[in-house]
Amino acid sequence: MDYTFDTICAIATPLSKGGIGIIRVSGENAIEMVQxxxxxxxxxxxxxxxxxxxxxxxxxxxxxxxxxxxNSYTGENVAEIQTHGSPVVINQILEILLNSGARLxxxxxxxxxxxLNHKMDLSQAEAVLDLINAKTQATxxxxxxxxxxxxxxxxxxxxxxxxALLGKIIASLDFPQDVAEVDYEEIIKETLSAAxxxxxxxKNAKMHNILxxxxxxxxxxxxxxxxxxxxxxxxxxxxxxxTEIEGTTRDTITETLDINGISATLIDTAGIREKSPDKVxxxxxxxxxxxxxxxxxxxxxxxxxxxxxxxxxxxxDLAKDKKKIIVRTKCDLSGNISKDGEISTSSxxxxxxxxxxxxxxxxxxxxxxxxxxxxxxxxxxxxxKKALEALENALNGAKTGELQDLISIDLKAAVTILGxxxxxxxxxxxxxxIFMNFCIGK
Ligand code: GDP
Numbered sequence: 278m279d280y281t282f283d284t285i286c287a288i289a290t291p292l293s294k295g296g297i298g299i300i301r302v303s304g305e306n307a308i309e310m311v312q313x314x315x316x317x318x319x320x321x322x323x324x325x326x327x328x329x330x331x332x333x334x335x336x337x338x339x340x341x342x343x344x345x346x347x348n349s350y351t352g353e354n355v356a357e358i359q360t361h362g363s364p365v366v367i368n369q370i371l372e373i374l375l376n377s378g379a380r381l382x383x384x385x386x387x388x389x390x391x392x393l394n395h396k397m398d399l400s401q402a403e404a405v406l407d408l409i410n411a412k413t414q415a416t417x418x419x420x421x422x423x424x425x426x427x428x429x430x431x432x433x434x435x436x437x438x439x440x441a442l443l444g445k446i447i448a449s450l451d452f453p454q455d456v457a458e459v460d461y462e463e464i465i466k467e468t469l470s471a472a473x474x475x476x477x478x479x480k481n482a483k484m485h486n487i488l489x490x491x492x493x494x495x496x497x498x499x500x501x502x503x504x505x506x507x508x509x510x511x512x513x514x515x516x517x518x519x520t521e522i523e524g525t526t527r528d529t530i531t532e533t534l535d536i537n538g539i540s541a542t543l544i545d546t547a548g549i550r551e552k553s554p555d556k557v558x559x560x561x562x563x564x565x566x567x568x569x570x571x572x573x574x575x576x577x578x579x580x581x582x583x584x585x586x587x588x589x590x591x592x593x594d595l596a597k598d599k600k601k602i603i604v605r606t607k608c609d610l611s612g613n614i615s616k617d618g619e620i621s622t623s624s625x626x627x628x629x630x631x632x633x634x635x636x637x638x639x640x641x642x643x644x645x646x647x648x649x650x651x652x653x654x655x656x657x658x659x660x661x662k663k664a665l666e667a668l669e670n671a672l673n674g675a676k677t678g679e680l681q682d683l684i685s686i687d688l689k690a691a692v693t694i695l696g697x698x699x700x701x702x703x704x705x706x707x708x709x710x711i712f713m714n715f716c717i718g719k
Pocket of ligand 1 (some may be wrong): 501625
């Protein structure tokens with residue numbers, strides 16, 4: 278692949294009022310370009326304090342941090358300008374840079390360049406995005422693990438194990454007089470061991486996907502079942518409107534909550550009631566049905582004081598194809614009579630709230646999930662599954678005494694597909710897909 282690296286610039290911090298704003302410039306001419314609009318001589322490896330000027334007019338007092346290639350994030354010359362956090366000033370400086378010949382960076386272009394300039398492999402570049410998007414500490418921890426190369430190292434280990442075996446097979450095929458044929462037992466042992474390591478990573482795939490994407494929880498139940506109150510109790514804030522008039526939560530409301538490290542979007546649905554007389558409420562009911570539809574798990578609430586009735590069961594039926602937890606609310610009024618498969622809660626006393634959070638976690642993840650030091654994404658998982666298939670083919674071949682020539686084809690395929698994870702073998706389309714999800718300035 279051929280790439281040209283012109284000088285790019287972008288605002289790297291959110292464009293809103295704040296202490297500082299950062300503009301990043303990267304490319305061969307980055308430092309020179311900033312020098313032309315900066316009042317002091319930029320000294321390398323120094324914090325440079327001065328003014329940005331435009332045709333002699335002072336724009337802002339800033340700090341310029343130069344990073345000389347290859348010792349920068351992108352591996353190119355980079356200049357970071359720290360301005361005062363005024364959106365007007367930040368935009369003005371960006372415009373001056375654009376008028377000086379820099380180009381506005383595309384999404385993720387800084388990180389893409391870091392990858393193309395071998396500052397990081399593709400799994401690390403993807404981890405940057407995961408880290409930016411992490412909503413819980415557990416997700417950030419996994420993303421940081423991938424960023425510092427834990428996934429990369431693991432894949433390298435598996436790849437070199439297969440490559441070593443492949444090397445031996447090829448040597449014996451190329452020089453049959455000098456190199457003895459590899460023992461089939463050895464092929465089976467080594468292939469099995471590589472396959473087991475891949476299976477180990479894939480075992481955590483579901484957990485990784487949930488950590489990266491989070492889950493959606495719908496809170497469903499008849500009007501007055503206690504949905505809004507439970508919603509607030511789970512969030513520990515006053516958010517949804519709580520009243521004694523049925524059907525007050527007319528709209529669906531969403532909030533994010535941390536359940537033992539999983540980011541959960543909680544959707545408070547409007548009270549579901551068949552044949553609602555009110556048009557607005559009808560829309561709410563439709564939305565509730567839609568919320569249940571898109572949820573990963575549904576909390577089905579019934580008023581513990583009133584007891585469960587046919588109308589409650591009808592609503593719970595809407596979630597019949599979903600993971601669900603039956604929640605008996607208002608247990609401070611009715612007493613904590615725990616029935617099998619139900620959780621009693623009180624939004625008033627907070628009784629049962631922690632138990633409910635744990636139940637959600639267990640329902641989604643299971644008990645004792647394996648701890649994982651890094652995160653994989655769907656792309657990695659696809660490659661791992663394909664590599665596993667190739668190894669299983671090789672294994673079957675070895676078990677049936679197939680020609681080692683043929684076994685080597687499968688082993689080679691496994692190595693190649695594992696190389697896609699790090700980006701050794703990659704197409705422009707895959708690259709564009711990955712970096713399209715980044716923000717501008719990263
Ligand atoms: P929704 O219509 O399902 O959203 O129900 P709300 O959350 O608005 O609650 C309906 C009524 O029940 C309100 O008066 C709440 O104060 C009351 N309520 C909800 N949860 C509890 C609870 O755990 N204990 C008590 N004592 N009252 C509750």
